[in-house]
Amino acid sequence: MNTAIKYQWMMMIRSKWLITFAVLFAVLSSTVIASSGHEASGVFTRSTAALLNLSLLLVPLVALLAGSLFIAGEKEDGRLSLILTYPVSTHSLTLGLYVGSCISLWTVVALGYGSASIALFATGGTWSTFVFLSFVFTIVLTSIFLAIALFVGLVASNRLQALGISLFIWAFSVLFYEFIVLFLLSVVPKQWTIFLFALSIILNPVELVRVWTVAALKSSALFGPQLYEWSKWAESASGQLTFIAIACIWIIVPLFLVNVWMKRGKRYA
């Protein structure tokens, strides 16, 4: 498993594309946080929202692309079939691939948040729980989307297909999803609202992380009076545990599917 992690980590961090993204993310997040004034306090504010939105927009995209294109490329070039012939169990191979890509992308996110924090310091901002929480939740978001990306990369038959599926998943979960929920909201009876929102959080990791961040900052008053009871629950320990559980499911299920797929591949290899 260690070899698999090392292999994946080396291959990914070697990618010029990923390094370019790391620099881009660092520059963007620093700019956003430095130009937003110093309102990044312990509560959810517009500058907080700006940095969070940057993560919510970019991180799923890069995780999906990096993860899926890499695996699809391995598959296309026949390297994956070669690896599958090695005497390594699929479990450790799956985990190795996943952890390896996670470490590379976490590095990218850490670079972004590191430079953003330094930029905030340079402009006279103060430490707040938000900077830390936002970093942690971006890590969670990266991990979830990498698990999905591995699966996408395995399912796709070539790089181009992987690219298409990844872009579609990204656009759907980040851009279209909210409008679909809003449309449903205008159609279904009013008493279903909370159920619909809860379901929408479970079904989309982007939503999960967005709502989780707000709740963890104890700022869910933001969601308005209609969701008061729900917000209180989301801020409570049981709410937070539920968020953790959903995040775990979002990581475990795709990885499980990857494992099943690889096992099948191994049989044919």
Next chain:
Amino acid sequence: MRSLFFLLIPIVTLLFTKTVYGEKIEAHKQLQQAIDEAHAGDVLIVKKGIYKGPIIIHKPIHLIAEPGAVVDGEGSEYVVTIRAPRVHVEGLTIRNSAYGKGAGVLIQKSSHVTLKHVRIEHVHYGVYVEKGTNINLLNNVIRGRDIHFAQRGNGIHLLKTSGVVVRENHISRVQDGIYLDWAKHTMIEKNEVTNARYAIHFMYAEDGMAKENVLAENINGMMMMMSKQFTIGYNTIAKQLDYRGYGALIYDSEHVVMHNNTFRYNSTALSLQNARHCHVKDNEFIGNYRALHSLYENPNIIVVKNKFLGNMEDALIQGAPITFDDGIKGNYWDAYQFYDFNDDGVGDTPHRIRSMYSRLLRKWPSVQFYFQSPALSLLDTTESFFTQAQAQGEDRFPLIEVDRNKNETIERSWKLLLFGSILFVSSLLMIGYGRRMTYEKNC
């Protein structure tokens, strides 16, 4: 000559000073007895010890407590009752009134009473003033019980009073911090109110001033109802983050001047509902979910020279439209994309307050769930470029310069630098290590 006379009073009274020695339980008789036996104008020094309440002061005396002098009401309704003019109580600790009724101190039909450096704990109401004139409440600490605010009493309750000065008090864990009920000529200055339902509650109050108070982490900072002629200035109103939370709500009131206040991180910073002839000027609205909210009609209102910075929504106008300038100057909006070719400090184009999101919100209140979410922010931005959405309000003379942080010094946060540097350096090392490792293997 007159001042000389006033100087003489304490010197003369000192000659008649009596000392009360407190012991447990038995001391009750001593303190009440000492008060009963004292002559008008006497100064009683209350020694350290626990005295049993309730205590009734019915003659003009001075009660100066040494540190550690406590009057314990042991659940009686009013722990200390003052029913005489010119009473001065200083340094005493007063505690344990009844649950659900009563107060630490009741001042009834008195005038020229001063409470100074008094500590009031575990009480229903803190100080209850009924029909008092010229009352001074200075540097007191009032802490209610740790129960839901609906079961607590108010910190300072002024009922039908005139000329009350409330200065430098620290009030927490109460229902309403300072409640003005038919109170006239009230001065509220430099107090700190936290963990209350409403920090300051004006009800049928008239003519007064609230200055340099810090109102934080309450449900509402300031609640003004059916009141008039108030000047509210230089207050810090922060973190009223409950969904019902308003920094300040002015309802059915008139002639209120709100100036130089700082509203930070409130759910809704300032809400005007039937406010007539009000001035809102030179305030700072920073990082609120909603800065200004206007409901019903607010005739003759002037909103000018305020700074709107980093609020999620600058204004929500739900009733009659209001103007955001006085014909010469407007406000500073961080959302305003300005041009100022004639260099007069005023933007050449008006600032229109509009948002797709606000319109959606009015139709479906639950859309609030998507406040500043990636997709809706994107929609809002796109929409502001391409369509001429109906503006909620207009500032014809938006200011383009802002002088921020006048009183604030930039505070360097080393924790932030440490956090940033650790992330930055470790990620660079990781990348460098990973790339070199690959290189060596390839060679």
